[in-house]
Amino acid sequence: MMHLHHLSVRRGRRVVLDGIDLTLKAGEFVGLLGSNGAGKTTLLRAALGLLPAEGQSSLATLPIAQRARAAAFLPQTRDIAWPMPVEDVVRLGRVAQGPDAAIVEQALAALDLTTLRHRPATQLSGGEQARVLIARALAQDTPLLLADEPIAGLDPAAQIGVMRVFARLATTGRTVVASLHDPGLAARHCTRLILMKAGRIHADGPPMQVLTPDNLAQVFGIRAHVTEGPHGPIYQALDLAPPKGD
Structure with a gap:
C-alpha cells in the first residue's frame, strides 16, 4: 500500500524526519504514536508528497490524479468554509473517483450523519464537523487512508465509533494509518503501532510489543499500566x- 525508503525532511538545519523506512500492507490499521513534535504529521504529509523531502515515497511518485485514487488524506485542520449541506460536503470525496451515491450513503451512515445530511455543515458543532470530514475521506473509497489526529476533540463515544469504522475498513483489505494521542484506544483497535521519537521510528509492531514500560518512559516520559x-x-x-538514574 505504501513504501517509504530513507524519507527525511529538513527545516533549515533541523532534521524533522530522519531516514524513515516503512512498508504498509493491505488490511493493516496502523496507529502512529509519539509526543508532540515527534514527526507524525510530517511523516504523513511527506509520504503524500505534500512537503519537500529527501528519500523515496511510493505515493509521492504517483501523478496527482492517480495519487488521489490511491490514498485519502484527513489533515488536522477541520475548516469547512462554506455553508454546504452535510451530504454535499461528503459527496466532495467522490471528485477523484466519480459519482457513487451508494458509497456516499455508506459514509454518512458509518459516521452517524444520516439525520444531519441536509444541515449546513457550518452550523454543526466542532465534533460533528470532524465526523463530516471523516465521512468525506471515507467516501473517497481509496485503498489507503491517512488520518492526522482524526479523533481529537471528539467525545468518547464518537472516538470509539471512528476507531471501529477504521478497524472495519482494515478487515476489508484496506489500509488505515492514523496519528493518535490515546495509546489506550490505539492498543484496543489498531493491528500495528508505530512509536515515533525525534523524527525516527522508535518501535514498530503489535500493540502489546510496542507499549512496553521502557518505550512509554522513553517516548512519553510516563509510567503506565498495560495489560x-x-x-x-x-x-x-x-x-x-522518574528521571534517568533515579
Whole structure:
C-alpha cells in the first residue's frame, strides 16, 4: 500500500524526519504514536508528497490524479468554509473517483450523519464537523487512508465509533494509518503501532510489543499500566516516569 525508503525532511538545519523506512500492507490499521513534535504529521504529509523531502515515497511518485485514487488524506485542520449541506460536503470525496451515491450513503451512515445530511455543515458543532470530514475521506473509497489526529476533540463515544469504522475498513483489505494521542484506544483497535521519537521510528509492531514500560518512559516520559484484558489491551497512564538514574 505504501513504501517509504530513507524519507527525511529538513527545516533549515533541523532534521524533522530522519531516514524513515516503512512498508504498509493491505488490511493493516496502523496507529502512529509519539509526543508532540515527534514527526507524525510530517511523516504523513511527506509520504503524500505534500512537503519537500529527501528519500523515496511510493505515493509521492504517483501523478496527482492517480495519487488521489490511491490514498485519502484527513489533515488536522477541520475548516469547512462554506455553508454546504452535510451530504454535499461528503459527496466532495467522490471528485477523484466519480459519482457513487451508494458509497456516499455508506459514509454518512458509518459516521452517524444520516439525520444531519441536509444541515449546513457550518452550523454543526466542532465534533460533528470532524465526523463530516471523516465521512468525506471515507467516501473517497481509496485503498489507503491517512488520518492526522482524526479523533481529537471528539467525545468518547464518537472516538470509539471512528476507531471501529477504521478497524472495519482494515478487515476489508484496506489500509488505515492514523496519528493518535490515546495509546489506550490505539492498543484496543489498531493491528500495528508505530512509536515515533525525534523524527525516527522508535518501535514498530503489535500493540502489546510496542507499549512496553521502557518505550512509554522513553517516548512519553510516563509510567503506565498495560495489560491484556478479556476484551483486548487495557492501558492506564499512572505518573511521570522518574528521571534517568533515579
